Every structure is written in structure tokens, then in C-alpha cells.
Amino acid sequence: MGLVKNAPRYDALDSWRGICACMVALFHFDVFSHxxxxxxxxxAYLFVDFFFVLSGFVIAANYRSRLAEGFGIGRFMILRLGRIYPLHALTLLLFIPIDAAKDGIGPNLFQAVVTNVFLLQGLGVNPQNWLNFVSWSISAEFAAYVVFAVMVTRLGTAKWPWLLPIIAGPVVIATMSPHGMDTTYDYGLVRCLYGFALGVVCFDVRERFPLLKQRLSPAAETLMEAASFVLAVGYVSVAAxxxxxxxxxxxxxxxVVLVFAREGGSVSAMLTAPFMLFVGTLTYSIYMMHPLVRAFVRAAFLLVQRVLHTDLFIPYALNPGNEPAPIIYLHGSLWLGDLLQVSMLLLTILLSVATYRFVERPGRDWARRLARRDKVGALASTAPTAKVHEHAEA
Structure with missing residues (x-):
């Protein structure tokens, strides 16, 4: 039996993830542009929280019942590691020489490598983001997977345990996080569990109330989707x-997740167009590879600046309260900045095609084969003494 069977797919939400990954990339490129x-x-840093909410929703949809029925924490963790670790390992290796050239080889680099190898970099053990700076969220999300697997295995499909991070998360962030919701290496796990738990509860609510799945007229579905899309865009624009x-x-x-999980309107139809699904498939690669594109482009501009003796960076605080940081400044031309930023995004997508094909997909397939062998071994060891019920796997 394959490891993916009857697993629910939410294509419109996958495309949403792709859009959010592109927005996070544009946020991090730090170019003086329109x-x-x-x-x-x-x-756009807030779109990371969309990843956490959607992750909780999808993981609950695919694994909650199975884990409660004996799927096995070990097999679950193998599958999740196979999904996230190969690309994380690649970007880690690529960033080691970059950070060594920038800050030198010393205790900080050693700590950065060790914490990244063991996926601890988003759990409050480092004083800042090192190496691939977005990987803090991968660390926090992997910890959320562990919490999810243990809680479901021990407590079943109960909803009440997930209310704790939903209630406590905002309180901790509001009172303790020095960067508010833009918390990463310090209170990133709290931020992740807050969103992840919301996603789990969303799935539970959707299952308990069939009305949330029942299709309305196409016009009503489109109106709901358009309203939630505008709400999300408008909210992020002012929320920070x-x-x-x-x-x-x-x-x-x-x-947004509850509305677009229905996939009943014209906005969902646009989001499930082939190109949008293609971008959605590349979400993880876009997210993990855009810091590498940023690093190489900035290095290239530093070299050009040195050779041509011209200023291509200016210190600028992009958000109120932030310390000024050097951003790429193409002699004040906002249009050239737009062109550079779009080019960086396109380059990221092109690289993501390669990393998805040669890193993500092989890693995922390897993990599935390993988990399948783990299942076969478990069946063989218990067959003489117990009747084993086979569960669908994802």
C-alpha cells in the first residue's frame, strides 16, 4: 500500500501558500523600490503565520485520526523529516561559507551549525538568526509536529488541548516578545504553536459542522472568497x-483557510489554474531559497560598488521602530528597484524548480519508502501475537 491514500488535498490553499511565500521573499529582498x-x-512577514495555520489544518486533516488509531509517532516523524530536512540541509551547507566569509569562523558559527543541524534554531536557544535566517520557522514547525504527534497519540482527537496555545500564545507575544509578532529565533515556537493550534481547531470545527463544507451558489461562494481575500490583504497591509x-x-x-478549503467560487478556480498550482508546489523551495538569492545578489552589488566606487546601498529603516539596515539603492530609481526585485523573485522561482525536482521530491519519496519499511517491520514483529488493522497512510 502506498503512503498517500485518500489524503485530502486543498489546491486553492496550496496556491495561497505559494503567494504568501512570494510575498515573504519580496519583503526580505530589501530593495529601494515601489x-x-x-x-x-x-x-509581509505576517504571511509566515498563514503557513503555520495552514500547516495545522493540513496535518490534522491527514494525520490526526491515523495517529489516534496507531499510525505511529516514528513513522509520522520520518515523513515530516523527509518533507523538510533535505532542503534545509542543502541551504545550511550553502550558507556556512557565506556566514564564515561575513563574520569569520568562531563559536557563533559553530553554535549556528549545531542548532541548525538539530532543528533547534527557532526554539529560543540562539541570540539571533544565523545561516539561512528563515529556517527558524522550520525549526519551530518541526517542534509543533512533535507536540501534535504526542498530544494526539496520548489524548486522541480532543480539541481542548489546542486551546492553550491559542489563548497563551498572544499573551506571551504581547508581554514578552521584544519584536511583537515579528518574533523569530526567540519566541518563534510560541508564534508557531499559536497558528498551528488554530489550524487544528479549524479542521475540527469544519468536521463538526457540516454546514462549513456545504456548497452555496457559485455567486455566494465567489463573494465569500473575494471578501476574505480582500480582508486578508487589507488586514496585513495595516496590521503591523x-x-x-x-x-x-x-x-x-x-x-481564509476555512473559506478556501471549500473551493467553491471563482477565486478558487483562479487559484487552481495550472500556473498557480505550479507556484504552490514550489512554496517550500521558494521560502527556503530566497535568502540565498538575496545573499548572492547583495554580494554582487557590493562587488560592483567596490569596483565602480559608487554607492549602491543606503541605511534605511523599512518599518517604524526598526534599526536602519543597508538596502540596495539604485541611485534613487524606484523603477529599477522594482525590476531588480521582480528579477530576484523570478530567479528564486527558477532555482526552486531545480530544488523541488532534485532535493524536495527525492527526499520526500525516500522518507515514504523508509516509513513503508518501518511499517512492514512493525507488522512482521506483531503478526504472531496480534491481529493488525491496516490504516490508510499519507
């Missing part, structure tokens, strides 16, 4: 200016 100064892009609003962003994303 795009950078759009409020939606300036606050207010701590309470930014902390509430996962709630907005939970609404």
Missing part, C-alpha cells in the same frame, strides 16, 4: 502598525 514601500510587502492587530493576524488566516 514594491518595497507597498504596505502589503512591508508587513498595531501590536493587537498583528497578533490577531492568525485569526484572519484561519478564516
Amino acid at each position: 514594491l518595497t514601500f507597498l504596505p502589503l510587502v512591508r508587513h 502598525s498595531s501590536l493587537p492587530l498583528s497578533i490577531g493576524s492568525p485569526l484572519i488566516f484561519a478564516l
Whole structure:
């Protein structure tokens, strides 16, 4: 039996993930441009919380019942590691020489490598982001997988345990996080569990209330989708200016997940067009590879700046309260900045095609084969003494 059977797919939500990954990339490129100064892009770090909410929803849809029925924590973790670790390992190896050239070889680099290897870099053990700076969220999400597997195995499909991070997460972020909702290496796990738990609860609510799955007329479905899309875009555009609003962003994303899981309107139809599905498939690679594109482009501009004796960077605080940081400045031309930023995004997508084909997919397939062998071994060891019920796997 294959490891993917009857697993629910939410194509429109996959495309949403792809859009969010592209927005996060634009946010991190740090170019003086029209795009950078759009409020939606300036606050696009909040789209990481969409990943967390959607992850909780999809993981609950695919694994909650199976784990409660004996799927096995070990097999679950093998599958999740196979999904995230190969590309994480590749970007880690590529960033080691970059950080060594920038900051030198020393205790910080050693700590960075060790914590990244063991996926600890987003759990509050480092004083800053090192190496691939977005990988803090991979660390936090892997910890959320562990929490999910243990809780479901021990407590079954109960909903109440997930209310704790939903209630405590915003309180901790509001009172303890020095960067508010833009917390990463320090309170990233709290941020992740807050969104992840919301996703799990969203799935539970959707299962308990059939009305949330029942299709309305195409016009009504389209209206709901368009309204939630506009709400999400408008909310992110203004949310970062207010701590309470930014902390509430996962709630907005939970609404988006519930609406687009229905896939009943014209907006979903556009999101499930081939190109959008293609971008959605590349989401993880886009997310993990865009810091590498950023690093190489900035290195190239530093070299050009040195050779031509011209200033191609200026210190600039893109958001209120942030310390000024050097951003690429093409002699004040916002249009050239737009062109550079779009080119960086296209380059990221091209690289992502390669990493998906040669890193992500082989790693995922290897993990599935390993998990299948683990299952076969478990069946063989228990066959003489017990009757084993085979479960569908994903």
C-alpha cells in the first residue's frame, strides 16, 4: 500500500501558500523600490503565520485520526523529516561559507551549525538568526509536529488541548516578545504553536459542522472568497502598525483557510489554474531559497560598488521602530528597484524548480519508502501475537 491514500488535498490553499511565500521573499529582498514601500510587502512577514495555520489544518486533516488509531509517532516523524530536512540541509551547507566569509569562523558559527543541524534554531536557544535566517520557522514547525504527534497519540482527537496555545500564545507575544509578532529565533515556537493550534481547531470545527463544507451558489461562494481575500490583504497591509492587530493576524488566516478549503467560487478556480498550482508546489523551495538569492545578489552589488566606487546601498529603516539596515539603492530609481526585485523573485522561482525536482521530491519519496519499511517491520514483529488493522497512510 502506498503512503498517500485518500489524503485530502486543498489546491486553492496550496496556491495561497505559494503567494504568501512570494510575498515573504519580496519583503526580505530589501530593495529601494515601489514594491518595497507597498504596505502589503512591508508587513509581509505576517504571511509566515498563514503557513503555520495552514500547516495545522493540513496535518490534522491527514494525520490526526491515523495517529489516534496507531499510525505511529516514528513513522509520522520520518515523513515530516523527509518533507523538510533535505532542503534545509542543502541551504545550511550553502550558507556556512557565506556566514564564515561575513563574520569569520568562531563559536557563533559553530553554535549556528549545531542548532541548525538539530532543528533547534527557532526554539529560543540562539541570540539571533544565523545561516539561512528563515529556517527558524522550520525549526519551530518541526517542534509543533512533535507536540501534535504526542498530544494526539496520548489524548486522541480532543480539541481542548489546542486551546492553550491559542489563548497563551498572544499573551506571551504581547508581554514578552521584544519584536511583537515579528518574533523569530526567540519566541518563534510560541508564534508557531499559536497558528498551528488554530489550524487544528479549524479542521475540527469544519468536521463538526457540516454546514462549513456545504456548497452555496457559485455567486455566494465567489463573494465569500473575494471578501476574505480582500480582508486578508487589507488586514496585513495595516496590521503591523498595531501590536493587537498583528497578533490577531492568525485569526484572519484561519478564516481564509476555512473559506478556501471549500473551493467553491471563482477565486478558487483562479487559484487552481495550472500556473498557480505550479507556484504552490514550489512554496517550500521558494521560502527556503530566497535568502540565498538575496545573499548572492547583495554580494554582487557590493562587488560592483567596490569596483565602480559608487554607492549602491543606503541605511534605511523599512518599518517604524526598526534599526536602519543597508538596502540596495539604485541611485534613487524606484523603477529599477522594482525590476531588480521582480528579477530576484523570478530567479528564486527558477532555482526552486531545480530544488523541488532534485532535493524536495527525492527526499520526500525516500522518507515514504523508509516509513513503508518501518511499517512492514512493525507488522512482521506483531503478526504472531496480534491481529493488525491496516490504516490508510499519507
